[in-house]
Amino acid sequence: xxxxxxxxxxxxxxxxxxxxxxxxxxxxxxxxxxxxxxxxxxxxxxxxxxxxxxxxxxxxxxxxxxxxxxxxxxxxxxxxxxxxxxxxxxxxxxxxxxxxxxxxxxxxxxxxxxxxxxxxxxxxxxxxxxxxxxxxxxxxxxxxxxxxxxxxxxxxxxxxxxxxxxxxxxxxxxxxxxxxxxxxxxxxxxxxxxxxxxxxxxxxxxxxxxxxxxxxxxxxxxxxxxxxxxxxxxxxxxxxxxxxxxxxxxxxxxxxxxxxxxxxxxxxxxxxxxxxxxxxxxxxxxxxxxxxxxxxxxxxxxxxxxxxxxxxxxxxxxxxxxxxxxxxxxxxxxxxxxxxxxxxxxxx
Amino acid sequence: xxxxxxxxxxxxxxxxxxxxxxxxxxxxxxxxxxxxxxxxxxxxxxxxxxxxxxxxxxxxxxxxxxxxxxxxxxxxxxxxxxxxxxxxxxxxxxxxxxxxxxxxxxxxxxxxxxxxxxxxxxxxxxxxxxxxxxxxxxxxxxxxxxxxxxxxxxxxxxxxxxxxxxxxxxxxxxxxxxxxxxxxxxxxxxxxxxxxxxxxxxxxxxxxxxxxxxxxxxxxxxxxxxxxxxxxxxxxxxxxxxx
Numbered sequence: 001x002x003x004x005x006x007x008x009x010x011x012x013x014x015x016x017x018x019x020x021x022x023x024x025x026x027x028x029x030x031x032x033x034x035x036x037x038x039x040x041x042x043x044x045x046x047x048x049x050x051x052x053x054x055x056x057x058x059x060x061x062x063x064x065x066x067x068x069x070x071x072x073x074x075x076x077x078x079x080x081x082x083x084x085x086x087x088x089x090x091x092x093x094x095x096x097x098x099x100x101x102x103x104x105x106x107x108x109x110x111x112x113x114x115x116x117x118x119x120x121x122x123x124x125x126x127x128x129x130x131x132x133x134x135x136x137x138x139x140x141x142x143x144x145x146x147x148x149x150x151x152x153x154x155x156x157x158x159x160x161x162x163x164x165x166x167x168x169x170x171x172x173x174x175x176x177x178x179x180x181x182x183x184x185x186x187x188x189x190x191x192x193x194x195x196x197x198x199x200x201x202x203x204x205x206x207x208x209x210x211x212x213x214x215x216x217x218x219x220x221x222x223x224x225x226x227x228x229x230x231x232x233x234x235x236x237x238x239x240x241x242x243x244x245x246x247x248x249x250x251x252x253x254x255x256x257x258x259x260x261x262x263x264x265x266x267x268x269x270x271x272x273x274x275x276x277x278x279x280x281x282x283x284x285x286x287x288x289x290x291x292x293x294x295x296x297x298x299x300x301x302x303x304x305x306x307x308x309x310x311x312x313x314x315x316x317x318x319x320x321x322x323x324x325x326x327x328x329x330x331x332x333x334x335x336x337x338x339x340x341x342x343x344x345x346x347x348x
Numbered sequence: 349x350x351x352x353x354x355x356x357x358x359x360x361x362x363x364x365x366x367x368x369x370x371x372x373x374x375x376x377x378x379x380x381x382x383x384x385x386x387x388x389x390x391x392x393x394x395x396x397x398x399x400x401x402x403x404x405x406x407x408x409x410x411x412x413x414x415x416x417x418x419x420x421x422x423x424x425x426x427x428x429x430x431x432x433x434x435x436x437x438x439x440x441x442x443x444x445x446x447x448x449x450x451x452x453x454x455x456x457x458x459x460x461x462x463x464x465x466x467x468x469x470x471x472x473x474x475x476x477x478x479x480x481x482x483x484x485x486x487x488x489x490x491x492x493x494x495x496x497x498x499x500x501x502x503x504x505x506x507x508x509x510x511x512x513x514x515x516x517x518x519x520x521x522x523x524x525x526x527x528x529x530x531x532x533x534x535x536x537x538x539x540x541x542x543x544x545x546x547x548x549x550x551x552x553x554x555x556x557x558x559x560x561x562x563x564x565x566x567x568x569x570x571x572x573x574x575x576x577x578x579x580x581x582x583x584x585x586x587x588x589x590x591x
Contacts, residue, residue, distance in 0.1 A: 192391070196391055240350065240553075241555070276377070276380065280380060281388045283388075284388050
């Protein structure tokens with residue numbers, strides 16, 4: 001995001017930025033726009049699975065969690081939000097779905113629920129991202145808004161959002177829309193780097209879409225520019241600036257950040273140190289971002305996985321007694337027991 | 349959340365009632381997280397930041413793993429509470445650090461008596477601080493005598509104003525060069541000089557300055573709260589660009 005040059009600074013050396021016209025922020029803020037749209041929320045729990053890197057296992061984990069939930073007799077709808085990289089249907093063995101998300105986004109189909117199709121598994125429906133028109137990898141703001149509303153209004157116990165790779169704004173917004181946000185990472189530098197990138201982007205996006213700290217938006221904007229000349233290099237810098245320039249907003253700032261739900265899953269662990277790296281990432285996230293991310297478990301590298309993928313069959317169906325299925329069940333059980341804080345339950 | 353200073357419990361991600369086993373486990377986990385070339389710090393913390401955090405972790409562990417030192421530490425944190433005349437349990441020591449950070453501490457007995465004698469002290473202070481850095485300390489002390497260290501500690505104890513020149517005096521007495529102090533605290537030499545010379549226009553905003561002073565106090569073993577209260581209030585009075 002480019003830095004808005006028309007934000008006046010009172011004094012460069014004091015790093016205090018004045019509150020100027022921030023209406024343009026509100027125009028891009030789907031969360032505030034949705035509050036004025038009479039959302040009739042029916043989705044009881046929304047889980048989003050992200051992580052910033054392609055190929056870490058988001059679709060696999062999304063589909064497996066979805067299946068696991070149906071075993072507890074919950075009504076589940078899994079949505080593939082990875083436009084241009086849609087794999088959810090493949091993980092579940094659903095061939096070339098007739099009605100997909102693109103039909104809704106393009107306006108061909110007026111309501112999201114018309115895109116729901118069966119998965120072949122009892123209690124599990126999906127909205128697939130397949131059949132995407134070539135070139136449609138970024139949805140417009142209006143489409144995104146329509147889609148967010150549509151998701152909230154789906155009738156289901158659990159809605160699982162399989163997010164795309166990367167940190168584009170739509171992805172971040174869907175992540176922040178959820179009650180529970182899962183970050184999947186592999187125990188390797190590239191994946192971890194992307195995970196931090198994802199957390200960082202979510203952090204700033206959350207701040208920029210929270211009207212309770214509107215006065216900080218100009219500073220947040222500057223902070224998002226990694227090369228800014230104001231010395232705001234890290235979230236800690238931004239927080240300290242807030243303490244200095246708007247001390248009355250410090251508590252609200254903390255509340256906003258603490259309402260970001262972050263749960264970490266390490267996938268394809270092969271050694272104990274791979275498993276342990278989740279704890280390290282958690283500590284570093286706390287130290288750098290001030291966010292309490294929970295490390296909820298790791299999934300061992302399991303040859304069942306690639307076999308299931310090759311066969312285009314759900315893991316749970318092909319290898320129900322495998323170690324990895326047991327691990328996913330454990331994670332699923334844990335997440336179901338979680339009580340989200342009120343601030344995370346949007347539009348209830 | 350970013351509020352300094354962190355308690356040792358916070359550094360090791362422990363609750364106040366953590367067992368010795370908890371302390372040990374946390375210590376090992378965190379040492380691992382910030383170890384040299386750890387994968388988990390990649391792209392977020394550079395080598396020197398990781399090292400600085402390792403130092404914090406080490407310090408925290410040294411105290412919390414030793415039952416006696418831990419008891420003392422716990423008590424000391426209870427002491428901070430009494431100064432503010434509020435009764436706070438150990439578990440609330442977390443929120444305490446935030447309050448410390450934001451509020452200008454209310455006057456305590458020590459400060460009150462100091463105010464009364466202020467003029468006298470100021471006079472004697474000026475005499476002391478006019479001593480050139482390179483010269484030997486005031487005639488009261490014989491640097492060679494065994495009492496030198498005790499005498500310095502007494503001076504530190506009695507100090508009220510905490511002018512930059514006094515901080516410099518202590519630094520030199522302890523044989524710490526600006527270079528060394530800079531390396532240990534990760535504060536640039538220019539800022540250290542600016543702090544010692546009280547060149548307010550060269551110093552950053554109070555929030556950062558506070559952090560610097562805390563670091564310097566830790567290395568030079570100075571009483572953080574006293575130094576910061578005195579220095580920052582003088583800084584705020586004098587800094588011309590504060591609106």
